[in-house]
Amino acid sequence: MTSERKPTPHGDRYATIYWDATSRGELHIQHCSKCDQLRHYPSALCPHCHSFEHDWIVASGRGKLHSWTVCHHAFHPGFKNALPYTLVTVDLVEGVRTLGLLEEGTAHELTIGMPLQASFKKREDGFGDLVFQISGV
Amino acid sequence: MKPRALGSITGIGETTYTRASDISSLEYQLQASLSAIADAGLSPRDIDGIIPIGLTGAPAEEFVTNFGIEDLRYSAVTPMGGASGVAAIQTAMAAIGAGICKHVLIPSGRNVSRGASAGVRIHQMPQFHYVTEYEYPLGAIAPAQLYAPMARRHMELYGTTSRQLAEVAVAVRAHALLNDNALMTQPMTIADHQASRMISDPFRLFDCSLESDGGAAVVVSASDRAKDMRAYPVDVLGIAEGHPDSPSAITHRPDMTRLGLAKAAPIAFEMADISHADIDVAEIYDCFTWVVICQLEDMGFCAKGEGGAFVENGRLSLHGSLPTNTHGGLLSQAHMLGMNHIVELVRQLRHEGGKAQVKDATTGLVTGYGDLGDGAIAIMARGSR
Numbered sequence: 001m002t003s004e005r006k007p008t009p010h011g012d013r014y015a016t017i018y019w020d021a022t023s024r025g026e027l028h029i030q031h032c033s034k035c036d037q038l039r040h041y042p043s044a045l046c047p048h049c050h051s052f053e054h055d056w057i058v059a060s061g062r063g064k065l066h067s068w069t070v071c072h073h074a075f076h077p078g079f080k081n082a083l084p085y086t087l088v089t090v091d092l093v094e095g096v097r098t099l100g101l102l103e104e105g106t107a108h109e110l111t112i113g114m115p116l117q118a119s120f121k122k123r124e125d126g127f128g129d130l131v132f133q134i135s136g137v
Numbered sequence: 138m139k140p141r142a143l144g145s146i147t148g149i150g151e152t153t154y155t156r157a158s159d160i161s162s163l164e165y166q167l168q169a170s171l172s173a174i175a176d177a178g179l180s181p182r183d184i185d186g187i188i189p190i191g192l193t194g195a196p197a198e199e200f201v202t203n204f205g206i207e208d209l210r211y212s213a214v215t216p217m218g219g220a221s222g223v224a225a226i227q228t229a230m231a232a233i234g235a236g237i238c239k240h241v242l243i244p245s246g247r248n249v250s251r252g253a254s255a256g257v258r259i260h261q262m263p264q265f266h267y268v269t270e271y272e273y274p275l276g277a278i279a280p281a282q283l284y285a286p287m288a289r290r291h292m293e294l295y296g297t298t299s300r301q302l303a304e305v306a307v308a309v310r311a312h313a314l315l316n317d318n319a320l321m322t323q324p325m326t327i328a329d330h331q332a333s334r335m336i337s338d339p340f341r342l343f344d345c346s347l348e349s350d351g352g353a354a355v356v357v358s359a360s361d362r363a364k365d366m367r368a369y370p371v372d373v374l375g376i377a378e379g380h381p382d383s384p385s386a387i388t389h390r391p392d393m394t395r396l397g398l399a400k401a402a403p404i405a406f407e408m409a410d411i412s413h414a415d416i417d418v419a420e421i422y423d424c425f426t427w428v429v430i431c432q433l434e435d436m437g438f439c440a441k442g443e444g445g446a447f448v449e450n451g452r453l454s455l456h457g458s459l460p461t462n463t464h465g466g467l468l469s470q471a472h473m474l475g476m477n478h479i480v481e482l483v484r485q486l487r488h489e490g491g492k493a494q495v496k497d498a499t500t501g502l503v504t505g506y507g508d509l510g511d512g513a514i515a516i517m518a519r520g521s522r
Contacts, residue, residue, distance in 0.1 A: 006274060015270040018270075019274075041271045041389075067287070069338050070335075071337050072335040072336060072337065076278045079278070082276065087272075087276060089393075099272050123274075129274075
């Protein structure tokens with residue numbers, strides 16, 4: 001049943017680039033070609049110098065935990081079988097923040113600032129879920 | 138010197154709140170609007186400005202059609218989720234102050250039982266575009282899941298506890314029991330809250346607001362006219378809206394424990410020329426318990442991080458030092474996008490608060506919060522004739 005699947009990305013111009021990279025296991029971060037600043041999530045203009053010119057870098061996936069929530073209720077039928085799952089907000093070493101999932105079974109160990117390392121887990125729709133695991137210091 | 142009134146709330150209206158209703162959101166908006174207009178002593182055709190609230194808000198044209206308004210001078214929208222209602226008062230006063238309108242209607246109404254759930258609704262809204270593109274596919278679906286990391290970080294940084302969140306839910310529930318038009322009718326204890334199931338940690342079921350059907354509306358008029366109108370006037374002394382850093386994604390907010398209200402509140406207090414100690418009653422947007430604690434901090438009732446301790450010992454209860462959500466709030470009366478908070482503040486300042494009346498209340502505030510952190514605040518006072 002299609003209603004039981006997780007929602008798939010809509011894919012505007014930038015999101016398509018981002019999600020296509022996840023299917024190759026790469027975390028793409030938008031980079032301003034003019035002033036060299038990174039920005040995330042991708043947007044039309046650089047908020048620092050207001051240039052449209054941009055390219056992309058592949059992020060390391062390393063970061064530190066900023067916050068989290070353990071989800072015990074499925075607000076979408078596609079997540080019923082995934083409960084409980086943990087969403088983590090992560091400060092990437094590249095200097096931008098992102099949201100990802102946490103490797104199952106490790107939510108009880110979380111503290112703010114702890115080091116995490118991301119990898120991509122293949123989704124049913126072919127894209128990749130950004131999944132962090134607790135890493136050694 | 139007494140602060141200048143920027144405008145007055147001259148009419149309030151509410152329908153009965155319910156769930157699983159067959160009445161359409163448009164009918165609810167029209168019912169609530171007719172009540173508010175009658176309360177103001179006006180005819181529907183006297184309305185010359187309309188600011189509809191909410192995703193399911195009917196366009197202003199529906200009111201022209203249904204009311205037979207011949208010369209609508211102004212319409213606008215304030216797409217700030219739960220902050221829309223209070224922000225609309227600011228927009229209404231700007232239009233009145235510019236001489237465009239005399240009486241602005243702010244209608245709201247919803248039938249969520251017949252529509253999509255909150256987790257579906259928000260992803261149809263352009264304000265949530267970034268969240269929908271990048272977070273929704275991972276399982277960040279509903280507001281509870283989007284806001285929970287703010288509360289979790291606050292708890293980790295400042296030691297805020299789930300029992301402190303419960304203090305908010307319990308105080309507000311007690312007020313709902315005094316209100317005949319509240320959906321929740323059973324008492325709640327801290328233990329009840331702690332026993333309620335986890336939704337999105339740290340939010341338990343009783344940290345979350347209701348989904349409900351109904352309508353609420355207010356009429357804003359120029360203060361010099363308000364003195365001669367039917368209802369006892371309530372004057373707006375200070376008002377502001379504030380947009381948080383990174384308004385489109387909480388994930389990137391430099392300080393995710395600080396809302397747009399932190400920018401708006403100092404402006405409103407300065408405009409009103411009053412201090413926090415002057416506030417007799419507060420109607421604070423309570424989509425989640427923690428959001429009340431955060432707003433108390435952002436308004437300066439206590440320092441950042443002290444909100445958990447601030448709400449302890451019944452401070453928000455009717456007999457506490459800051460009676461809050463005297464109608465039962467979104468948590469226990471009904472979720473009417475905070476329009477019910479505006480209606481309740483006006484009732485309190487008219488001294489029509491019934492069993493939940495704060496004795497001799499002369500000054501109060503109402504806040505709105507929505508769309509990932511937008512905020513708005515209005516400080517109001519009992520007017521004079």
